[in-house]
Amino acid sequence: MATKILEKAKSFYDTYERNPSADKKMPHYCPGCGHGNVHKMIAEALDDFGVADKSILISPVGCSVFAYYYFDVGNIQAAHGRAPAVATGIKRAHPDSVVISYQGDGDLAAIGTAEILHAANRGENLTVFFVNNAIYGMTGGQMAPTTLVGQKTTTTPLGRQPGNEGFPIKVAELISQLEAPVYVERVSLVDNKLRAKARIAIRKAIKNQVDNLGFSLVEILSPCPSGWKLDPVDSLKWIEENMHKNFPIGVFRDLTKEVEPYKIEKVNPNSDEIINLLDISGENDLSLKSTETSDKYKNPEIKIAGFGGQGILLMGAALAQAGMFADYHVSWLPSYGPEMRGGTANCHVNVRSKEVGSPMVSLPTVLIGMNRPSLEKFENDVVPGGIIIYDSSLIDIKPKRTDIEVLAIPATKMADDIGNTRIANMLVMGAYIGYTNLLPKEAIYESLKTAIKRKRFIEINEKAVDAGYEFGKSHRK
Amino acid sequence: MTIKTLTEPTINIEPELCKGCGLCIEACPPDVIKFHEKFNSKGYHYAYYIGENCTGCGVCFYACPEPEAIAVYKKGAEVAEEVIDG
Numbered sequence: 001m002a003t004k005i006l007e008k009a010k011s012f013y014d015t016y017e018r019n020p021s022a023d024k025k026m027p028h029y030c031p032g033c034g035h036g037n038v039h040k041m042i043a044e045a046l047d048d049f050g051v052a053d054k055s056i057l058i059s060p061v062g063c064s065v066f067a068y069y070y071f072d073v074g075n076i077q078a079a080h081g082r083a084p085a086v087a088t089g090i091k092r093a094h095p096d097s098v099v100i101s102y103q104g105d106g107d108l109a110a111i112g113t114a115e116i117l118h119a120a121n122r123g124e125n126l127t128v129f130f131v132n133n134a135i136y137g138m139t140g141g142q143m144a145p146t147t148l149v150g151q152k153t154t155t156t157p158l159g160r161q162p163g164n165e166g167f168p169i170k171v172a173e174l175i176s177q178l179e180a181p182v183y184v185e186r187v188s189l190v191d192n193k194l195r196a197k198a199r200i201a202i203r204k205a206i207k208n209q210v211d212n213l214g215f216s217l218v219e220i221l222s223p224c225p226s227g228w229k230l231d232p233v234d235s236l237k238w239i240e241e242n243m244h245k246n247f248p249i250g251v252f253r254d255l256t257k258e259v260e261p262y263k264i265e266k267v268n269p270n271s272d273e274i275i276n277l278l279d280i281s282g283e284n285d286l287s288l289k290s291t292e293t294s295d296k297y298k299n300p301e302i303k304i305a306g307f308g309g310q311g312i313l314l315m316g317a318a319l320a321q322a323g324m325f326a327d328y329h330v331s332w333l334p335s336y337g338p339e340m341r342g343g344t345a346n347c348h349v350n351v352r353s354k355e356v357g358s359p360m361v362s363l364p365t366v367l368i369g370m371n372r373p374s375l376e377k378f379e380n381d382v383v384p385g386g387i388i389i390y391d392s393s394l395i396d397i398k399p400k401r402t403d404i405e406v407l408a409i410p411a412t413k414m415a416d417d418i419g420n421t422r423i424a425n426m427l428v429m430g431a432y433i434g435y436t437n438l439l440p441k442e443a444i445y446e447s448l449k450t451a452i453k454r455k456r457f458i459e460i461n462e463k464a465v466d467a468g469y470e471f472g473k474s475h476r477k
Numbered sequence: 478m479t480i481k482t483l484t485e486p487t488i489n490i491e492p493e494l495c496k497g498c499g500l501c502i503e504a505c506p507p508d509v510i511k512f513h514e515k516f517n518s519k520g521y522h523y524a525y526y527i528g529e530n531c532t533g534c535g536v537c538f539y540a541c542p543e544p545e546a547i548a549v550y551k552k553g554a555e556v557a558e559e560v561i562d563g
């Protein structure tokens with residue numbers, strides 16, 4: 001330690017503006033909580049390596065859920081247990097960043113067991129800090145997978161019994177059984193010597209990532225005085241007397257001297273390759289004439305609803321893709337019941353001249369109803385001045401609203417006349433385009449080529465689009 | 478602001494940022510940190526440096542879970558006078 005002053009790390013915010021409480025200077029942790037010590041060691045390392053500006057900390061669910069109040073780095077708070085998966089995505093998108101997954105034992109060893117195992121097994125170039133306090137702190141002291149045999153918690157009031165609750169999971173040992181991890185160590189915060197070791201391990205786990213060496217995990221035996229109902233000094237004694245036996249401290253894996261710097265075998269297809277992979281060659285050079293649509297039909301937010309098997313999702317995808325071919329910003333968000341076929345299905349489509357904010361459409365300007373329950377369910381959500389288009393051969397009621405435009409098309413009957421009931425969806429889509437003139441018909445033809453996998457069905461779908469288009473056009477207001 | 482070069486190591490504990498956990502007191506080898514008899518505005522008996530015999534070892538800094546409660550100034554450190562007197 002060459003430095004002559006030990007003080008608050010620069011990688012912490014000066015004041016914790018994100019904390020809604022009035023006190024912006026004092027972290028929310030209980031007195032004597034080990035999360036604070038670990039935070040300090042991480043922040044100091046980020047300062048010393050000069051990497052705070054390119055670091056991204058993933059906060060877990062647990063007492064450290066608010067780590068993003070404190071660290072002046074990039075911050076993301078992940079769903080319970082998912083931090084290593086989120087970290088993987090970030091690291092792969094930003095390989096030059098330093099990504100730290102910070103997790104408690106409930107988060108990492110219970111709900112997140114799969115995520116940590118697979119991230120470690122893939123050898124992601126990440127740093128994981130695993131704060132093992134043998135309990136769920138945040139929720140009030142329930143048993144964690146790391147709770148010791150015999151340890152009393154609110155959910156093991158008589159003490160953890162292996163026959164009932166299993167044995168404490170030894171994460172450092174478990175992870176070090178895998179091939180890929182580079183560095184796995186368990187440390188403890190109980191005294192000056194061991195804190196110094198913990199500090200060195202934390203620095204090493206970060207440095208490994210900076211040096212591109214691969215996956216590092218440090219398990220930290222850490223006090224939770226509140227959960228254990230002990231004072232802070234006794235909590236440290238409790239770790240030494242009880243946790244150390246079950247969770248031996250030490251290095252479980254250290255390949256830092258042997259490994260080659262980590263390389264993601266990254267396949268970055270260029271745009272030609274993507275076009276080939278998606279089998280859409282030649283279809284990206286459309287020079288479509290834009291269409292004149294009346295202002296009220298511009299930037300539609302569309303909900304398409306019916307039952308599974310009616311091609312609801314396909315209609316939405318084709319519509320969105322057609323919009324894309326006509327140079328709009330589009331989104332398509334499917335939403336269906338667990339049944340897939342036979343259940344209800346709906347999807348949300350945006351076709352906009354500016355970027356799409358949210359793909360969700362809860363108040364549609366256009367409702368396409370393909371069965372009666374959908375019409376009944378969503379009619380009232382349509383914004384005034386919007387459009388409802390529905391299949392009048394399947395739906396024996398009419399919309400009650402008078403402040404909207406209604407286009408009733410006997411789509412299923414028309415589809416039967418053309419020769420296939422299942423093209424009713426394309427009839428309705430054609431009718432919508434014909435009615436509003438939102439897109440050139442050619443854009444729809446193009447989208448059919450990619451949306452419909454079996455080429456022999458393309459022709460009949462085109463026929464359906466045509467018939468629907470003419471129907472819609474002849475009903476224009 | 479006068480800058481002073483320390484001839485003796487010292488520490489500074491911010492009473493309002495101390496949670497009174499006592500871990501620094503437990504950790505300090507020469508036993509030069511004590512609980513103050515007063516409470517801070519949060520209701521914690523905060524810790525304070527008795528004013529002499531700090532060796533500047535730094536272990537209280539790492540024992541303390543709070544980011545800003547303790548600062549340690551080793552011999553030769555250059556610090557603003559206010560920090561030390563405060």
Ligand SMILES: Cc1ncc(C[n+]2csc(CCOP(=O)(O)OP(=O)(O)O)c2C)c(N)n1
Pocket residue numbers: 061062063064080103104105106107108111133135136137138139144224
């Ligand atoms: C999906 C989900 N399930 C359960 C919870 C409730 N929950 C919040 S924190 C927590 C456990 C936290 O324990 P740990 O990871 O050990 O962190 P600590 O609070 O001890 O630091 C649980 C189960 C939740 N927030 N989300």
Ligand code: SF4
Pocket residue numbers: 028029030032033034035063133137138223224225226227
């Ligand atoms: S409950 Fe436990 S883990 Fe949570 S802040 Fe308090 S001491 Fe820390």
Ligand code: SF4
Pocket residue numbers: 487488504505506507508509510526530531532533534535536537538549
């Ligand atoms: S720096 Fe060392 S000697 Fe000085 S107060 Fe802290 S622990 Fe005690």
Ligand code: SF4
Pocket residue numbers: 032490494495496497498499500501502523524540541542543546547
């Ligand atoms: S360790 Fe920190 S919070 Fe705890 S008593 Fe000492 S200065 Fe206060």
